[in-house]
Amino acid sequence: MNPIQDVLIVGGGTAGWLTAAFLAKQLGTARGGVRITLVESSDIGIIGVGEGTFPSIRGTLSAIGIGEARFLEACSATFKQGIRFDHWVRPEGTPGHDHYFHPFSQPSQRPGAPELLPYWLRGEAGAGRAFADAVTLQKAVVDARHGPKRAVDGDFVGPLNYAYHFDAGRFAALLAEHGQSLGVKRVLATVDRVDLDERGAIATVHTREAGALTADLYIDCSGFRARLIGEAMGSPFKPLNDVLFVDRALAMQVPYGRPDAPIASCTIASARQHGWIWDIGLQERRGIGHVYSSRHCDDDDAERVLRRYVGPAGDALTPRKLTLNVGYRETQWTHNCVAVGLSGGFLEPLESSGIGLIETAAYLIGQLFPFNGDMGPAARHFNAFMRERYVRIVDFIKMHYALTQRRDSAFWRDNADPSSWTGTLTDKLAMWRARPPQRLDFITDVEMYLPASWQYVLYGMEFKTDLGAATAALTRADEARREFQAIAQLGAHALRDLPPHRALIEQMLARAGMKSAATQAA
Ligand code: FAD
Numbered sequence: 001m002n003p004i005q006d007v008l009i010v011g012g013g014t015a016g017w018l019t020a021a022f023l024a025k026q027l028g029t030a031r032g033g034v035r036i037t038l039v040e041s042s043d044i045g046i047i048g049v050g051e052g053t054f055p056s057i058r059g060t061l062s063a064i065g066i067g068e069a070r071f072l073e074a075c076s077a078t079f080k081q082g083i084r085f086d087h088w089v090r091p092e093g094t095p096g097h098d099h100y101f102h103p104f105s106q107p108s109q110r111p112g113a114p115e116l117l118p119y120w121l122r123g124e125a126g127a128g129r130a131f132a133d134a135v136t137l138q139k140a141v142v143d144a145r146h147g148p149k150r151a152v153d154g155d156f157v158g159p160l161n162y163a164y165h166f167d168a169g170r171f172a173a174l175l176a177e178h179g180q181s182l183g184v185k186r187v188l189a190t191v192d193r194v195d196l197d198e199r200g201a202i203a204t205v206h207t208r209e210a211g212a213l214t215a216d217l218y219i220d221c222s223g224f225r226a227r228l229i230g231e232a233m234g235s236p237f238k239p240l241n242d243v244l245f246v247d248r249a250l251a252m253q254v255p256y257g258r259p260d261a262p263i264a265s266c267t268i269a270s271a272r273q274h275g276w277i278w279d280i281g282l283q284e285r286r287g288i289g290h291v292y293s294s295r296h297c298d299d300d301d302a303e304r305v306l307r308r309y310v311g312p313a314g315d316a317l318t319p320r321k322l323t324l325n326v327g328y329r330e331t332q333w334t335h336n337c338v339a340v341g342l343s344g345g346f347l348e349p350l351e352s353s354g355i356g357l358i359e360t361a362a363y364l365i366g367q368l369f370p371f372n373g374d375m376g377p378a379a380r381h382f383n384a385f386m387r388e389r390y391v392r393i394v395d396f397i398k399m400h401y402a403l404t405q406r407r408d409s410a411f412w413r414d415n416a417d418p419s420s421w422t423g424t425l426t427d428k429l430a431m432w433r434a435r436p437p438q439r440l441d442f443i444t445d446v447e448m449y450l451p452a453s454w455q456y457v458l459y460g461m462e463f464k465t466d467l468g469a470a471t472a473a474l475t476r477a478d479e480a481r482r483e484f485q486a487i488a489q490l491g492a493h494a495l496r497d498l499p500p501h502r503a504l505i506e507q508m509l510a511r512a513g514m515k516s517a518a519t520q521a522a
Contacts, residue, residue, distance in 0.1 A: 001373040004034060004216040008205060010191055010228055011221030012040025014050060014168060014355060015341020017175030019219055019362040020184045021064040026366035030183035034371075037215070038179065039207060041190040046172055047223055047342065049251050049322065051280045051287045052080060052267045052349070053163040054356040054448070055104050058156040060363075066178055068155040069512035072505060074174040075166035076283040076517040079147050079265050079501060081105075081138050083351070086270040088400060089462055091408045100130050100460030101266070102351075103138035104161035106452050108487050117436050117455060119480035121465055126484070131459035134484050140491030145262045147504035150497070151511055159494070163352070165267070165280045165287070187213070191222070194232035201335035202228065216373065219365070220339045224325050224346070229332065229339035237345075239327040241295075243398055243420060245411065246275045246348050247326055248299065250306050250319040251289035257313065259284070259518040265501045269350060270309065273409040274302070277309050278349060283505060283517040288314075291324075291348060296411040324348065328390045333379035338365060345390060350400060353393045356448050360389060388446045395425040396449050396457070402429070403461035432458065436465050 007023065009016050020038045027034040061071055071077055082103040090096060107116060116135050119125070125134035133139045138160055141148065149158020180186055189207035197203040205213045205228075220228035229235050241247055268279040275292030290306040299321065307314055328345025332338060339345075340361040347353055364385060368378040401415035402425065414420055421429075428441065437454050444450070467474075499507065502518075509516055 002216065003373050004369070004371055006215040007034055007036045007217045007219060008213055008215035009036065009038040009219040009221055010040075010205065011223060011341070011343070012038055012176060012186075013046035013172055013221065013223055013341065014175070015223075015343070015358045016040060016219075016221035017172055017179050018060070018064075018355075018358055019221060019340050019365070021175055021179040021182055022060065022362040023366055023369075024179060024182035024184050025064050027369065035185070036183070037185045037187060037213065039187040039189050039191065039205070039210070039213060042188050043190055044225070046169065047322070048168050048320075049249070049287070049289065050168045050349070050354050051165050051282070052278070052352040053166070054352050055161050055163045056356055056359050057163050060359045062156050064178065065182075066174070067512075069508050069514055071164075071166075071174070073509055073512075073514040073516070075164075075170045076285075077164045077166040078263050078282055078505060079149075080163045080165050080267060081142050081148050081160060081265050083267045083269055084142070085400070085460060086268060088269075088271045088276075088404060088406075090405050097128075097130070097462075100456075101132050101139045101142065102453060102456045102460065103132050103136050103142070104163065105136045105138045106161070106450070107135035108137070108483070108490070110483070113483050114476040114480050116480055116483060118467060118470070118474055119477060120459075120484075121436065121467055122471060122474060122477070124477050124480050124484065129484075132456040135487060137487055137491035137494050141494050141498060142264075142266045144495050145265060145501050146495055146498045147265060147501045148498065149504070150499060151504060151507035159498070165282055167282055191227050194228060196232065199335065200233075202232065202337050216336065217375070218337045220337060220343045221341050223342045226339065226343040228337050229329060229334070229343050233334050233337050235329045235331045235334050235339070237325070237327055237329055239325075240347070240394060241326055243394060243422060244326050244348050245293035245295065245415065246291040247324045248294045248302065249289050249291045249322040249324060249349075250299075250302055251287065251322065252306065252310060252314055252317050252319045254286045254288050254310055254313050254317065256285060256518075259521065260502065263501045263505075267352070271406070272305050273297070274305075274411045276350070277306065284521050289319075293411055296409065296414075328386075330387055331383050332361070332386050333375075333382045335379075336375060338379070338382065340365070344386070347390070347393055347397060350397050351393070351449065353397070353448060357386075357389070357393075360448070361386065385446065388443075389448060391422075391424065392447050393449070395422055395428065396454065398422065398425055399429075399454070400457055400461065403458070403463050405462070429463075432463065432465055434466065434468065435470065
């Protein structure tokens with residue numbers, strides 16, 4: 001066993017450069033530690049979508065040493081405070097609530113106050129007040145298009161929890177520049193052959209332009225192609241199309257038309273007959289895409305649906321078509337090869353798990369890094385952890401579909417049919433019919449989504465938990481009602497304190513001597 005001295009990353013998208021930068025920081029590349037080389041093809045582009053993130057991204061940016069203003073400017077980034085789900089419960093035009101919100105902030109819970117969920121279930125928050133809106137003030141802030149923080153707050157902190165929307169191409173470019181400043185060597189070349197040794201480990205990676213490259217550890221970030229982990233190592237892919245149906249996307253970049261247009265501070269996920277549309281506001285444009293199931297709808301229909309949503313602003317635009325490999329590899333690290341990003345798996349974009357999974361994988365590789373070359377134990381732990389994380393994300397995403405009351409197309413009827421649910425999701429929903437989700441239902445380090453996220457979506461989808469005899473134990477209704485009132489009042493205060501979203505971005509950039517993409521374009 002030889003100590004690991006050289007790491008070769010194949011692929012220069014978000015997965016490749018995020019992993020490179022993270023490991024360079026962690027392993028001290030610039031200070032003479034492990035050497036990291038990243039090879040990327042100039043013929044094969046990056047996927048170029050993936051504009052919505054999860055709050056963990058703030059910790060990752062901070063860990064790799066990219067400041068918040070630099071990131072906002074370089075990536076046309078904006079603040080994301082959660083996801084608004086339109087028409088998921090029932091189709092557009094039907095009476096009743098047509099949207100709910102999944103905020104990133106946790107329920108407000110003052111010390112000594114009762115847990116609010118059981119009281120909300122008993123109707124103490126007032127009729128028609130959704131759970132997430134009753135227990136956090138974030139929906140009020142997002143509805144008014146205000147930001148989650150003030151310009152004077154420090155980098156990556158603020159009163160409300162948040163992530164970002166950003167331009168994926170610009171993000172990869174920023175990471176590439178930053179990664180190289182941390183000592184990562186960049187090679188522009190296309191891998192065209194991989195040799196394995198007698199044990200089945202990677203011996204050499206051959207490129208067209210830069211010849212043979214060798215390393216002790218190979219990280220496959222080659223996207224859906226999975227050049228190393230799939231094509232060379234043959235690690236099986238577990239498809240999940242029978243659970244998560246959407247497998248196609250049409251994406252457009254739609255300019256606002258005026259530089260001062262207000263920017264939404266959440267992703268809008270708007271359900272359609274055979275899938276859903278994402279709508280993400282950046283500084284000078286929106287990223288809008290229709291993800292749909294090719295089993296239920298053809299591409300022309302899907303494009304008509306997208307165009308109807310975008311309106312005249314999209315008339316001159318041609319959408320990009322993408323085919324999605326939905327599923328993951330149960331073995332993501334085998335011998336001296338580990339997959340990060342789309343080469344390891346992909347579970348549709350609904351809750352922005354893609355970049356979150358890249359962050360998890362990069363962090364785990366850094367933590368488990370087998371400096372002495374003994375990769376077996378690290379690989380087994382990595383595989384077990386990632387498998388469990390995928391299993392739980394699948395349940396979380398499927399829950400959004402499973403609880404729909406829509407029956408207006410085969411897509412929604414098939415999703416609501418329990419035979420398309422995983423056994424673990426079926427069990428969870430059965431438990432939660434008699435009591436709400438609780439902390440110990442989750443193994444928190446493995447979960448990407450905290451218990452509150454499950455509760456926001458579950459009750460946003462109008463799931464019914466019948467507390468039965470347990471209501472007798474709810475003896476603090478007066479206190480709970482006061483808490484609900486206090487949270488509503490805090491929402492009003494927050495709007496005075498937190499600036500409008502676009503103004504926040506301009507103020508933060510001005511303080512750093514920078515300009516937004518919208519100002520630069522104007
Ligand atoms: P890519 O971006 O595809 O990069 C692959 C790299 O490998 C490229 O640099 C390419 O040049 C290189 N390469 C390939 N073959 C070779 C070769 N033979 N030799 C050398 N180099 C090679 N995630 C989120 O978190 N939030 C979202 O909102 C979100 N939305 C999405 C929407 C859609 C429609 C899709 C498809 C994905 C979405 N994702 C989202 C996932 C996200 O886009 C990806 O997780 C992320 O961009 C990482 O991609 P990647 O780096 O693995 O692959």
